[in-house]
Amino acid sequence: MTFVNNTNSCAHCGLPVSNAFSDHQINSGKTNAVTTNNLRFSETLHTQANTQTRTELFCCTGCEAVWHMLHQCGLEGYYKLQQDNGFLPNRPQIKGSLLYLDHADFQQRHVQQLGNGRLRAELRLDGLKCGACLWLLESLPRLQQGLLSARVDLGRSVIALEWLATETTLSAIATRIASLGYEVRPIGTLASRSEWRRQDREWLVHIAVAGAISGNVMAIAFALYGAQFSWMDDSTRQFLQWTSVALATVAVFWPGKLFLTNAFNAIRARSPHMDLPIALALLAGLLGGVAMTAANRPGVYFESVSMLVFLLLVGRFVQFRQQRSARHDLELICALVPQTARRVMNNNLKSIDTATETRPKSKTESIEEIPTEALRPGDIVEISAGESACADGTLVNSAANFDMQLLTGESRPVMVQCGETIFAGVRLLEQHPVRVLVTTSGVDTRAAAIARMVENAAGERPRVVEFANRIAGWFLLAVIIVTTITGCAWWFIDPTRALSIVIAMLVVTCPCALGLATPLTMVAALGKAARIGILIRGGDVFERLARSGTIILDKTGTVTEGSMRVLRECGESTDLNFAAALEARSTHPIAKAIAQHYQLGAIVTDVHETIGGGISGIVNGREVKVGNQKFSSIHDDISNAVVIAHGHDMIREGFSPVFVTIDHVTCAVIGVGDPLRSDALELVHNLANRGWNMWMASGDVTEIALNIGCQLKIPNQQVWGACTPERKVEIVAACRASHHVGPIVMIGDGVNDLPAMAAADVGIAVRQGARVTLEHADVALTGGGLGQVVSLLDGARRTMKTIHVNFAISLAYNIVGGALAATGVINPLIAAVLMPLSGLTVTAVALRMPRFEIQNAATIIQSHTKKTNSSAARSTTPIAAKNSLAINTSPIKVHA
Amino acid sequence: MILIYIAIPVALFIAAAAVLAFMWAAHNDQYEDLNTPAIRMLLDDAPLIHTKSDCQKSK
Numbered sequence: 001m002t003f004v005n006n007t008n009s010c011a012h013c014g015l016p017v018s019n020a021f022s023d024h025q026i027n028s029g030k031t032n033a034v035t036t037n038n039l040r041f042s043e044t045l046h047t048q049a050n051t052q053t054r055t056e057l058f059c060c061t062g063c064e065a066v067w068h069m070l071h072q073c074g075l076e077g078y079y080k081l082q083q084d085n086g087f088l089p090n091r092p093q094i095k096g097s098l099l100y101l102d103h104a105d106f107q108q109r110h111v112q113q114l115g116n117g118r119l120r121a122e123l124r125l126d127g128l129k130c131g132a133c134l135w136l137l138e139s140l141p142r143l144q145q146g147l148l149s150a151r152v153d154l155g156r157s158v159i160a161l162e163w164l165a166t167e168t169t170l171s172a173i174a175t176r177i178a179s180l181g182y183e184v185r186p187i188g189t190l191a192s193r194s195e196w197r198r199q200d201r202e203w204l205v206h207i208a209v210a211g212a213i214s215g216n217v218m219a220i221a222f223a224l225y226g227a228q229f230s231w232m233d234d235s236t237r238q239f240l241q242w243t244s245v246a247l248a249t250v251a252v253f254w255p256g257k258l259f260l261t262n263a264f265n266a267i268r269a270r271s272p273h274m275d276l277p278i279a280l281a282l283l284a285g286l287l288g289g290v291a292m293t294a295a296n297r298p299g300v301y302f303e304s305v306s307m308l309v310f311l312l313l314v315g316r317f318v319q320f321r322q323q324r325s326a327r328h329d330l331e332l333i334c335a336l337v338p339q340t341a342r343r344v345m346n347n348n349l350k351s352i353d354t355a356t357e358t359r360p361k362s363k364t365e366s367i368e369e370i371p372t373e374a375l376r377p378g379d380i381v382e383i384s385a386g387e388s389a390c391a392d393g394t395l396v397n398s399a400a401n402f403d404m405q406l407l408t409g410e411s412r413p414v415m416v417q418c419g420e421t422i423f424a425g426v427r428l429l430e431q432h433p434v435r436v437l438v439t440t441s442g443v444d445t446r447a448a449a450i451a452r453m454v455e456n457a458a459g460e461r462p463r464v465v466e467f468a469n470r471i472a473g474w475f476l477l478a479v480i481i482v483t484t485i486t487g488c489a490w491w492f493i494d495p496t497r498a499l500s501i502v503i504a505m506l507v508v509t510c511p512c513a514l515g516l517a518t519p520l521t522m523v524a525a526l527g528k529a530a531r532i533g534i535l536i537r538g539g540d541v542f543e544r545l546a547r548s549g550t551i552i553l554d555k556t557g558t559v560t561e562g563s564m565r566v567l568r569e570c571g572e573s574t575d576l577n578f579a580a581a582l583e584a585r586s587t588h589p590i591a592k593a594i595a596q597h598y599q600l601g602a603i604v605t606d607v608h609e610t611i612g613g614g615i616s617g618i619v620n621g622r623e624v625k626v627g628n629q630k631f632s633s634i635h636d637d638i639s640n641a642v643v644i645a646h647g648h649d650m651i652r653e654g655f656s657p658v659f660v661t662i663d664h665v666t667c668a669v670i671g672v673g674d675p676l677r678s679d680a681l682e683l684v685h686n687l688a689n690r691g692w693n694m695w696m697a698s699g700d701v702t703e704i705a706l707n708i709g710c711q712l713k714i715p716n717q718q719v720w721g722a723c724t725p726e727r728k729v730e731i732v733a734a735c736r737a738s739h740h741v742g743p744i745v746m747i748g749d750g751v752n753d754l755p756a757m758a759a760a761d762v763g764i765a766v767r768q769g770a771r772v773t774l775e776h777a778d779v780a781l782t783g784g785g786l787g788q789v790v791s792l793l794d795g796a797r798r799t800m801k802t803i804h805v806n807f808a809i810s811l812a813y814n815i816v817g818g819a820l821a822a823t824g825v826i827n828p829l830i831a832a833v834l835m836p837l838s839g840l841t842v843t844a845v846a847l848r849m850p851r852f853e854i855q856n857a858a859t860i861i862q863s864h865t866k867k868t869n870s871s872a873a874r875s876t877t878p879i880a881a882k883n884s885l886a887i888n889t890s891p892i893k894v895h896a
Numbered sequence: 897m898i899l900i901y902i903a904i905p906v907a908l909f910i911a912a913a914a915v916l917a918f919m920w921a922a923h924n925d926q927y928e929d930l931n932t933p934a935i936r937m938l939l940d941d942a943p944l945i946h947t948k949s950d951c952q953k954s955k
Contacts, residue, residue, distance in 0.1 A: 130935075131935040131938060131939065134932060134935055134936060134939065135939045138936070138939070151932075152932055153928070153929040153931075153932055154929075154931050154932045154935065155929060155930065155931040155932065156929070197925075197928075200927075201922045201923060204918075204922045204927055205918070205919050205922055208915055208918045208919065208922070209915055212911050212912075212914060212915045215911075216907070216908060216911050219907075220904075236900055239900065239901065239904070240900075240904075243904055243908070247908075
């Protein structure tokens with residue numbers, strides 16, 4: 001059985017099994033085999049199922065039937081797959097209480113009153129996948145009394161709920177949803193969402209108007225082209241032209257207003273803007289056309305003008321949406337900081353001294369759950385074991401270890417003394433709750449500051465003016481000027497031909513192909529990248545990555561695995577196993593690493609944990625102590641010099657030594673550290689070969705950062721340790737100031753990297769990172785391994801090449817076609833046939849050229865073969881570890 | 897070519913009607929979610945309560 005079943009969840013779907021059903025299954029003594037009798041499965045299945053020793057629980061007979069069917073067909077690998085891919089649908093994940101959803105503060109900002117006691121709210125759900133989720137969630141009104149409707153938006157992962165205030169509460173509904181296995185988070189406030197919706201509508205309406213106008217103007221323009229080959233009376237032509245004037249004026253001054261205002265502002269601020277040539281071209285086209293029409297002369301540019309407005313607007317809209325979705329700082333804060341706080345009530349809050357007394361809880365105390373938003377400075381909150389702090393504050397009752405990875409990226413737990421400050425978002429690693437005197441909460445916390453920093457940095461990042469935008473305006477302007485000159489020239493040479501030549505020129509130089517080239521190529525490239533697990537937020541990433549520049553790597557979780565592992569050891573295996581058995585009782589990350597690495601099973605009693613020291617207890621009747629050097633020597637043990645010496649070696653190598661003392665003899669030491677990822681060295685090597693300059697910024701202490709940098713062959717002066725999120729942003733800025741060649745790319749995994757990722761030209765998040773990081777990065781690498789970074793960079797370069805090729809094709813086409821038309825070689829009819837041809841060429845090139853797959857397949861195969869040959873790439877860690885182990889164990893045996 | 901004086905205004909009128917219809921749709925959240933309805937359509941046994949409240953809501 002590959003499927004690790006939760007105690008009370010369905011073996012097939014993972015849904016919680018109602019007690020009635022499971023009791024029924026257990027009480028009636030039904031094992032799988034017995035129940036399947038009812039379902040009349042074949043004999044082979046029965047024998048197979050009989051070999052299962054445990055009783056599987058099912059939420060319904062449907063799931064049971066499917067479970068047996070899969071096993072019967074030998075398809076039980078399905079359950080394994082589900083687990084490996086991490087989408088086992090339902091591990092009920094009620095993280096803390098959802099009562100904050102009912103708090104007045106929250107309701108005021110997030111819940112809409114519909115009248116008749118009906119309320120409406122939207123919540124973000126994590127874990128939405130497909131139609132089945134949709135069905136499940138939209139069937140909720142059947143399960144939940146008082147819930148009127150539930151509408152899911154799969155694209156945005158949002159559920160809109162409508163309920164009766166008198167019959168149920170939002171928290172009850174949310175708890176129900178959470179019990180189905182979806183994580184519930186609040187999304188933007190009502191005000192911000194209605195503003196977004198308004199902006200979206202405005203864009204859509206503008207695009208619709210521009211599209212409708214350009215279509216109609218184009219149709220009229222074709223009629224005017226046709227007039228060249230047959231006769232059209234003056235009044236009809238006049239009518240058609242004046243209609244075009246009217247339509248194009250609307251297009252330029254309503255949907256095209258955006259370009260005009262931008263250009264006007266640029267003139268006022270005396271700084272060039274890419275909209276300036278666009279606005280000039282639009283106005284020149286419009287005024288030129290009006291002048292021609294007023295003079296009762298043919299030759300108008302309205303179709304180009306209105307088409308340009310439409311195409312550019314579509315591009316801007318896509319860009320706008322991407323930028324906005326990247327800037328939702330509220331959700332970021334929500335993800336960092338728990339939404340509920342456990343406030344200690346009726347406590348004597350007048351002085352901190354009384355609170356610091358570690359007296360037993362008096363009866364006057366009670367703990368109340370409130371939304372984090374309602375916390376005020378001076379409140380005392382309790383943080384339960386394993387929870388994150390909800391506000392910044394000072395620790396008041398006891399010292400404790402905290403996991404600060406979120407804020408600093410530091411992989412090791414940090415010891416915080418009583419009276420010292422902790423920040424919202426850090427996770428408590430102790431098994432007992434601690435109390436914190438709140439100093440700041442909500443928007444003033446460090447976590448909120450980081451979220452704001454992400455937003456600010458993203459706003460200040462130098463904009464890449466897209467190639468297409470740079471060219472389009474100038475191109476149109478050039479076409480209009482050249483055509484006018486040619487027309488005038490022909491007027492003097494041969495007035496009868498002037499008109500048809502001008503029209504042929506305008507037709508052949510239609511900017512369609514030019515407009516299509518960039519978006520088509522980018523869409524094709526985005527799709528191809530997504531297919532291999534590289535999710536790219538916007539096309540501008542390709543432009544930014546086209547040249548080699550500087551890559552700043554985060555350490556923890558990016559080039560290293562981000563979790564503690566046993567990498568060095570010295571001592572007898574029995575002693576080490578004893579230590580592991582004892583460490584299994586602790587929640588400390590180092591203890592967990594040790595417990596995972598060795599065999600457990602020894603009987604442990606009398607466990608006593610010392611914060612910031614270690615753990616002691618009786619293991620199989622022997623007194624065992626496991627902890628740091630201070631902890632081991634406090635008790636006047638007969639210290640073993642060889643072991644201590646090895647411990648010092650480990651410190652020098654950047655590992656944390658853990659000493660094992662059995663019956664007062666220090667007999668073993670275990671080196672715990674964060675190992676390098678198997679493909680990190682290869683990545684750095686490949687990138688350096690491609691001309692990228694490698695830097696590293698780590699939240700960990702400088703020695704460890706330097707050690708890893710050394711292993712990765714990054715020069716010491718390009719490695720920074722002990723970086724706060726602010727410091728990382730400064731490093732990006734310093735990098736920008738000092739280098740100025742090529743883009744700055746930040747690769748990271750954690751929230752502490754986010755500000756730097758936003759400040760850099762491109763922020764790349766690797767898979768192991770927190771979900772919020774993936775959402776806020778420009779690029780998320782969801783496939784395994786760092787090899788994808790190389791695929792991305794190569795793919796980006798190839799995409800830009802394709803775009804340039806496409807531009808060259810369409811420009812060459814326009815220049816050659818324009819020249820031929822200007823000299824009177826081709827007439828308007830041939831030009832009209834040639835026009836779509838250029839568009840087709842560009843489309844074909846765009847869809848064929850940007851390759852991500854082949855390159856990536858090669859990289860994956862490469863990295864896989866390297867992985868299977870294993871230690872070639874990792875040589876630095878495991879082999880060295882084994883060597884040192886071999887050396888280390890021999891002297892120890894003498895002593896033990 | 898007298899016809900053109902009628903045909904083009906009619907064509908533009910139809911286009912304007914289409915744009916107005918689009919604006920109406922945009923203001924009624926028809927473009928809010930472009931993925932889910934395609935799937936929702938395939939879920940056949942929507943409960944009665946659910947469909948009722950949907951009808952009410954779509955006002």
